[in-house]
Amino acid sequence: MNTTDRNVTAGGFEIYFNKTVGFLTRHGISLLGTRILAVRGRTSGEWRSNPINLLTHDGARYLVAARGNTQWVRNIRVAGGGELRLGRATEAITVTELPDEDKLPIVSAYFKRWGWEVARFFEDLPKKPTDEQLIKVLPGVPVFRIDA
Template identity: 75%
Template structure:
């Protein structure tokens, strides 16, 4: 299975409802397996845009992966260079560094092991335990960002 770099899967049906529930809980300080509210300025409007994301911690580093592909938040974060991760009243400004495809395989594996039940439907052709080659094939369609502390004090809350 090979996925193109312009891949985008729109949320629909139960996923849209699940996202609203996850966002509500996360805004009230309840994280579901690492959920955060991602806040990033729109690349055209400059206004803050938010949506729930799964924050992956892997080998001491933190990452945001976009299993639905090149979404609005991906385009916005590329333009802004970072944003904020929110959980309840806590807000953490961050800088984002996008990773090249060749660095994504171990992160995709860790992400699918943790949230496969939630995101497997975006990758219908992938088996439950994909090979490295299969993960490398989908890597171009899954933007991945390393989350780094923003310059300055790094956290406020």
């Protein structure tokens, strides 16, 4: 499989975990920076939402798609942005996708914060990977900077 086409689907535990985190986030409780990302569907135009881990790194905010080229990634590429929601608060955002050569510090920070949660989406990648290990997976990890 081409690493840029990586799309890891959620299993039983992940579905339960995402539903729980989503419920809490929709009710205003953020766990380690979680938000609900809402993006218009690229063909339907309807709002689609997913719980995400919002990363702040060196003063900028990022969305990291640990599962690869998921539906929200495909939708946000077309829409150019969406909304971040926490409880009743909604923030409209626009995003810029980072090229592979700019991803390493972001993905490294993401793994330091959420490696316990996302390492299982990568074969043979430990919860605390080295930079060399991360460089190999960067093409399959979409990263978006949230523009001010």
